[in-house]
Each structure stands twice: as C-alpha cells, then as structure tokens.
Amino acid sequence: MRALFSSLVTVLIAVLFVVGVAVPGHTAGEPEEVEDDRVRVGVVFSVGGLGDESFNDAAYAGMQRAVDDFDITFDYVEPDDVAEMEDHQRAFVEAGYDLVIGIGFLQESGMEAVAMDYPDAKLAIVDAVVDAPNVASLTFKEHEGSFLVGALAALMTETGTVGFVGGQEVPVIENFQVGYEQGVQYSDPDVEVIINYAGAFDDPGRGKELAVSQHDRGADIIYHASGGTGMGVFEAAEEEGFYAIGVDDNQDHLVPGQILTSMLKRVDVAVYDVVADVVAGEFRPGLHEFGVADGGVGTTDFEYTRDIIPDEVFQTLDEIREGIIDGTIQVRSAHD
C-alpha cells in the first residue's frame, strides 16, 4: 500500500515537471501583469449576472460593440452577492485596468470607497451617482422615456384607465412613475392612472396579482418598472388579454403582440460612450445623464405591435419625441 502510494506521488511529480517544461505558452517565469498597451476595461456586473435579459446583458452588448470598434481588451466578473462587488472593483484597479465599470446601484458604496482609496483610477458606475473626482456616474432620464410610453398608453386605451406597477418605491422607479403620469396627462387628461408598488423586484406572483387587480378595476394597458416582478404582469396580460409595456431591455418578444413596446434604458449606449471617452483619452468624470435626445432612453421598434397601433399614434409619438428633444415639452423627474 505504502509502496503503491509513494510511487503514485513520484510519478505525479515527474509528470508535473515534464509537462511544466513542455507545455507551450506560459513558462514558469515571472508573471507578466501587462501583456500589451491596449486600453483595458474591467466590468463588474450586477447580481443576476449575464443572461438576465436586462441590465447586465445590455451592458455586455455595449462592451461587445466597444471591443469591435476599438482596440481594447475587456474582462468582467459576475459577483454572487453585494459584498463581493467592492472586492472585484479593487482587484481590477489594482491590476492596473484603465477603466473599471460597475453596473447597477448596488455598487454605489463600494465604488465610493474604491474611488477614495485610488484617486488615480478611472471609474464609472451605471444607475447611481458617486460624487468623487474620478468617477463618471452614468444615469438615465427614465422620466423622459416613461413620458413617451405614458402618452402611447393614453392614446391606445379604450377603457380610459391605465396602470403602473413599480418594483420598490426608490427614487429611480419613482422617476418612471411620474414620467408615465405626465405622458398620460399630456395625451389625454381624462385618462386615469392606477399606481401600485410590489415592494420587490423579484416577485412575479405579486406582480401578477397587482396587474390582475388593476385590470379588474378597468385598466387595459399596464406599464411595469419592476425587474423580475414584471414577468407576472406579462403573465396576467397574456391570460386576461390586456396590453402591457416592458422596461429596460427590449421585452416585446416575451408575449408577442401584447407588449405594446418597452421603455428602453440603453445601458449599452452609456457603457459604450464611456469606453469611447477613455480610448480617446477624454475621460469625463461627473454626472452623465442619458435622455431621449441622445438615444439613451426611448421606445422599441414595435416589431410585434406595428399593425395594432394606428399611424396617427406613431405620428403623435414622433411629435412628442421631438418636443422633448427641442425642449417644448418639459418632463419633470420625481425630484425636480
């Protein structure tokens, strides 16, 4: 037994050394931190990771475009929980990455600390504002995009009642709500808006419950800004036969023909832009707000609902979009 085990270990060591010398690629020399002088971008995704059909996937798409267009290298991590995020940000910074992007407001406190510890690092955060001289805060005018879909809902409703389902009553989601209300009001002051909050972003059961109850009270179009909770809103729309409006990413395909459009938050645009800045050597810290004017928020291309929506509605939407861009239509955020 002992002899067998000893020889096994000996063989193992021998194989290790032989292969260690023979394997091409890295040699056993000093690790090389920097392999080339291309711009290196590190992205720390939000919980949920890639494949979330939302925020993370949108950011990834933006990075893919940046990789295609610029001579950069791109590495990313998908943290399992909130506490890890700061560690990953630090690791990228310490490894000398030229730009580190944190996706989602959960990374706010972590990035604040990292920005303080590494004043020379270039950092960017999506959907939160970090007040530090080396952080670009990439935020969205959710209220402007929500105004558009609110106007659409008011033009399309037959019952004179529309609904809104929010995730949690946090400032970002309140932006969606007030923008939506203003859009409805703008198109048709007589249309009533029913507002409910699910209290969670990951509770489709509650989302469905709220949507069904809003439908019972007469709402025939329901806009959700509630992450995964919205899946329940879509399910209710499918079963009860009313229209829904999606959010963040293009969700139109989830219930084809019954999701009028989705209010897009172009995280990909924001991420791409900040990478482009760094590549050009023009990193701009501070607040970056993406609105209708720069294509940062807006509607989808109505792939499944083009035939349902009358042409004059599309024309009105275009007029409103131009109004927002040239400033003749002023949309308030929840905090103005």
Added chain:
Amino acid sequence: MELQQRSLTSRNLLVPIGSVVLALLVGSIFILVVGENPLYAYRVLLVESFGSINNIAGTLQRSTPLIFTGLGVAFAFRCGLFNIGAEGQLYVGGMVAAIIGVSFGNLPGLIHLPIAVFAGMLAGGLWAAIPGILKAKLGVHEVINTIMMNFVAYYLTDFLVTGPFHGGRWAPETDRVFPTAVLERILPPSRLNTGIFLAIVALVVVYIVLWKTKTGYEIRAVGLNPSAAEYGGISVARNMVLAMVISGAVASLAGVEQVLGVHGRFIQRFSPDLGFIGIAVALLGKNHPVGVFFAAVLFGALRTGGAAMDRLTDVPRELVVIIQAMIIMFVAADELIRRLVPRRRKA
C-alpha cells in the same frame, strides 16, 4: 491524566504540510486539464499573495477573519464540541457591532470602538450559548443546533439590514459606521486593519486560557473524556456552555472585523463562508493557536492569489476551492500520509 499538548514535533507537522503538498499536486492535474502550466500558475499564486508589501497586506487582510473563525472553532473542538455555527455567530457579532457603530456618533473613539467590538463579541458568545446550553442540559447535538442557528442568524440579519437598520443607499447595507468605531487601516490602499492585532491578541489569549489556566484544563479534560472529567469533579455541563460562549465570542470577531475594518458597514450576507472555512483552518491547524495562525495565512493567501491567478492565467479561481477541499480531505485521511513517510526508528 496526560493533558499536556504534545509539542509541535516534526511528526506532528507532517500531516498538515504533507496535505498541502499533495493538494497542490492534485491541483496541478486540474491546471493541466485547462491547458495551463502548473508551475506558472503556482508561481502566480505565490507572487500575487506574497510578492509585494501590498500583496502581503492583502493576504493578511483575508487571513484575519479566518484566524478568528478558525480559533473559535478550535476552541470548541478542545472541549469536544463541533461548532459549525461560526458563520451565524460572525453575522450576529458583525450586526451588533454595526448597530453600535452607526449609533452614538458623539462618543470618543477610545470608548466607541471598544464598546462596538465588545458588544459584537458578547452577542456572538450569547448566540453560541444557546446550542451550548441545549447540548449541556438536554443533550441536543450541537452540530444540528449550530447549523440551525446559522439560518436564524442569516434571516435575522437580513431583516435588520433591510428593515430597521437599512442605510440611506438602496443596496442592502447599513450606513457607514462613525469614524470613531472604525478599525483603522494599517497599509492603505489595502484594507488590512488593526483587526490583525486583535487576532494576534486572541491567539495568545486562547493559548493562555487553554493551557495555563484551571478553566482551560477543565475544558480540555471534558474534551478528552467527559466521563472521566465528571468523575474527577469537573462540571461537564458548565464547561461545555463556557466553551461554546468563548468559541462564539472569538468567531464573531471575524464579523466585527469585517464590518468595522474592511467594509465599514454591515452588508447583507457579506461573509464568503468565513465561518465554514474556519472549520478547515482549525482542522489543518490541529486546533492549536500556532497552527490556526499558519493555516489561516495559507487560506488567506490562496484566496488572494487565486483571484490573481484567475485574472492572469486560464486557471479559474475555483481551483483554490479544489485545493482547499483536497487539503481537508488529506488531513482527514491522515493515515495516508503517515504511511507515505516511514516512521524513523528511535535511536
């Protein structure tokens, strides 16, 4: 009754060191499978964990909480108790420290910090007392109870951090603790903090308590043979509860250090299994403070270097988990290693 700790002879060091070497060898097979050079990967691991002052600081920072949890688990082991509840204890301790830390902003640091640390320890100790009492009085197995208490701790702190003590941010975390309650950084920008000194003090204190006091003698006697200890006039029940309280108090310092030193706030589920890795640390460290220290540094280095290896080579960081698991397996199967190295005849 022979209760003296056997000295750390070369024979005693054989199993831990042999386990680490064998685990690295097995790990190299996995490295080869992903097409990377094991010597290169291990070199990266070594350089990135000890190659510079900043790297050493990072390694020590990751070792600090493991010293606490490893030491806590080892202490209970000495009394024959298997404390799997270090994870829950550190959450409770961390939460109490955070609550004290975000309150009482007008206290001077000389008072605020000790109160926060001590309150965290006390909370962790009391948390561990519950399974201790259940074991001592009712004979309920502590393994079951400490595991269950972990879940209670997770959900209790989940509630507190998203409810009454939720900070001003949207993330599930408390506000930052006042600067008067912070464990100061030693080598910024690394997050190594004065908690490392606390850990060294804890190592010394535990050694003294276990081997230089009557209480420690009693606790070890109960651990070696409860019936004999009882016959010798030692209260088994009392010492079991006491051992669990001390174990929990020491383990909870891991949470206190993470909250007051590393994160500066309580973040929901902040621990990357520190309490469970602490069990491995205690096992590898042979339940001795000196062993616990080196085992904690090894596991801290694996974590630090593993992240860099992930970044610089094709080897995923999960390799570190494989190596940790192999170490534990080889330590558990220590006979394997003893047979590998022939016993020297006494001259």
